[in-house]
Amino acid sequence: MEKLMIRGGEHLSGRVTISGAKNSAVALIPAAILSDEKVVIENLPDIKDVYMLAEILQYLGAEIEHHDGTMVIDPKNMEPKPMLNGRVKELRASYYLMGALLGKFGEAQIGLPGGCNLGSRPIDQHVKGFKTLGAEVTNESGALHLKAKTLVGNRIYLDTISVGATINIMLAAARAKGQTIIENAAKEPEIVDVATLLNSMGVKITGVGTDIIKIQGTDRLKECRHSIIPDRIEAGTYMIIAAATDGDVTVDNVIPKHLESLTAKLRELGAIVEEKEDSIRVLGQSFYKPVDVKTLPYPGFPTDLQQPFSVLMTKAKGTSVITETIFSSRFRHIDELRRMGATAKVEGRTAIFDGPTELQGATVKATDLRAGAALVTAALIADGITEIRDIHHIDRGYENLEEKLVSLGAKIWRVIEEE
Numbered sequence: 429m430e431k432l433m434i435r436g437g438e439h440l441s442g443r444v445t446i447s448g449a450k451n452s453a454v455a456l457i458p459a460a461i462l463s464d465e466k467v468v469i470e471n472l473p474d475i476k477d478v479y480m481l482a483e484i485l486q487y488l489g490a491e492i493e494h495h496d497g498t499m500v501i502d503p504k505n506m507e508p509k510p511m512l513n514g515r516v517k518e519l520r521a522s523y524y525l526m527g528a529l530l531g532k533f534g535e536a537q538i539g540l541p542g543g544c545n546l547g548s549r550p551i552d553q554h555v556k557g558f559k560t561l562g563a564e565v566t567n568e569s570g571a572l573h574l575k576a577k578t579l580v581g582n583r584i585y586l587d588t589i590s591v592g593a594t595i596n597i598m599l600a601a602a603r604a605k606g607q608t609i610i611e612n613a614a615k616e617p618e619i620v621d622v623a624t625l626l627n628s629m630g631v632k633i634t635g636v637g638t639d640i641i642k643i644q645g646t647d648r649l650k651e652c653r654h655s656i657i658p659d660r661i662e663a664g665t666y667m668i669i670a671a672a673t674d675g676d677v678t679v680d681n682v683i684p685k686h687l688e689s690l691t692a693k694l695r696e697l698g699a700i701v702e703e704k705e706d707s708i709r710v711l712g713q714s715f716y717k718p719v720d721v722k723t724l725p726y727p728g729f730p731t732d733l734q735q736p737f738s739v740l741m742t743k744a745k746g747t748s749v750i751t752e753t754i755f756s757s758r759f760r761h762i763d764e765l766r767r768m769g770a771t772a773k774v775e776g777r778t779a780i781f782d783g784p785t786e787l788q789g790a791t792v793k794a795t796d797l798r799a800g801a802a803l804v805t806a807a808l809i810a811d812g813i814t815e816i817r818d819i820h821h822i823d824r825g826y827e828n829l830e831e832k833l834v835s836l837g838a839k840i841w842r843v844i845e846e847e
């Protein structure tokens with residue numbers, strides 16, 4: 429078992445370079461298999477989800493070279509072998525193999541995905557999309573069986589704005605005959621990144637970043653090289669850590685536009701945020717004004733930053749409210765924050781914080797990836813030592829977390845215990 433130990437109380441300062449985006453990487457790797465030739469993906473984050481996807485592709489027969497953040501994927505010898513269990517259940521993004529294998533081979537058999545437990549995470553809109561393109565889809569004992577003689581472009585209206593369904597339908601439609609139109613599509617920057625890769629491979633996608641995406645499928649997809657956009661959620665986490673620790677941190681290699689909703693909320697709290705072309709500096713304060721946050725699809729406040737941001741509410745004088753509109757159960761970190769001394773309660777989709785409260789070091793558990801980021805943030809400002817367990821969740825999404833934090837002056841170390 430591995431755990432993180434953090435001694436709180438340091439004001440973090442310095443510069444931190446942001447890695448490639450997890451949620452792009454985990455879609456781009458499956459997207460690459462649609463090609464008939466080699467695809468090179470650069471600026472990959474060194475995180476567990478990336479290694480798990482590489483392992484899955486190798487199982488399917490792809491040749492993979494992966495070092496120093498670059499992956500060369502040669503999909504020539506791939507086969508659509510069934511993957512009913514195993515790795516596919518350990519991450520969310522394995523669902524992208526449904527769209528990619530269906531597009532490439534006209535068939536796929538894949539166990540339902542894993543990923544963070546945030547309440548129910550149905551994939552009915554993915555399935556609706558595949559069926560509208562002409563696939564037969566059945567659910568047999570927790571695995572989807574997809575089959576299509578020919579995929580034919582069509583018009584698909586998403587009943588819920590979904591990142592995963594938007595990308596998955598783009599993947600299947602990339603090799604469908606004719607044009608597919610996704611209406612009420614999600615607009616996240618990672619979707620734009622995936623479209624950029626597919627366009628370089630020869631697909632014609634327009635409208636990404638708006639709620640109507642048009643995909644003109646093509647038979648043969650060619651080789652290409654693509655560099656992943658910076659991870660706005662990793663960047664946002666370090667911006668929040670800077671504000672929490674009353675620090676002075678510059679995040680480098682970011683696209684400030686992707687972080688506008690967070691920047692606005694940090695300023696509303698009272699932190700100073702300076703944006704440059706590809707970096708953002710955050711200067712924190714000892715105490716903040718209370719603020720309310722409502723999570724929304726992009727460009728609204730990202731649900732993935734809600735949990736780390738909630739730690740700042742323990743430093744705000746008064747009552748702050750978070751409303752989580754995307755997932756039904758994304759407040760499991762709050763029990764752990766309470767263990768550390770936060771005054772907070774959860775009522776349905778809202779969490780109410782009364783501050784300020786001083787946090788104390790404690791033994792806590794990362795219940796999911798961003799809950800882990802919230803606990804790291806809390807531990808950095810707590811009095812004494814915090815022990816964070818179940819950090820495999822954190823390793824799914826943060827490259828070199830300890831090294832990056834140590835370089836900013838944090839007292840953090842990993843302990844590996846014999847099982």
Ligand SMILES: CC(=O)N[C@H]1[C@@H](OP(=O)(O)OP(=O)(O)OC[C@H]2O[C@@H](n3ccc(=O)[nH]c3=O)[C@H](O)[C@@H]2O)O[C@H](CO)[C@@H](O)[C@@H]1O
Binds near residue numbers: 550588593
């Ligand atoms: C690997 C990846 O990119 N994960 C991200 C992706 O997750 P994920 O793709 O799972 O999230 P979605 O955008 O699909 O989910 C948004 C909402 O739609 C619902 N829904 C979704 C699909 C569907 O078929 N039916 C349905 O009802 C979900 O339950 C949720 O309430 O977007 C989330 C929302 O920004 C982020 O928190 C995750 O980090």
Ligand SMILES: C=C(OP(=O)(O)O)C(=O)O
Binds near residue numbers: 450520543545798
């Ligand atoms: C919810 C997240 O990840 P996943 O969808 O991969 O579980 C996340 O990155 O915050």
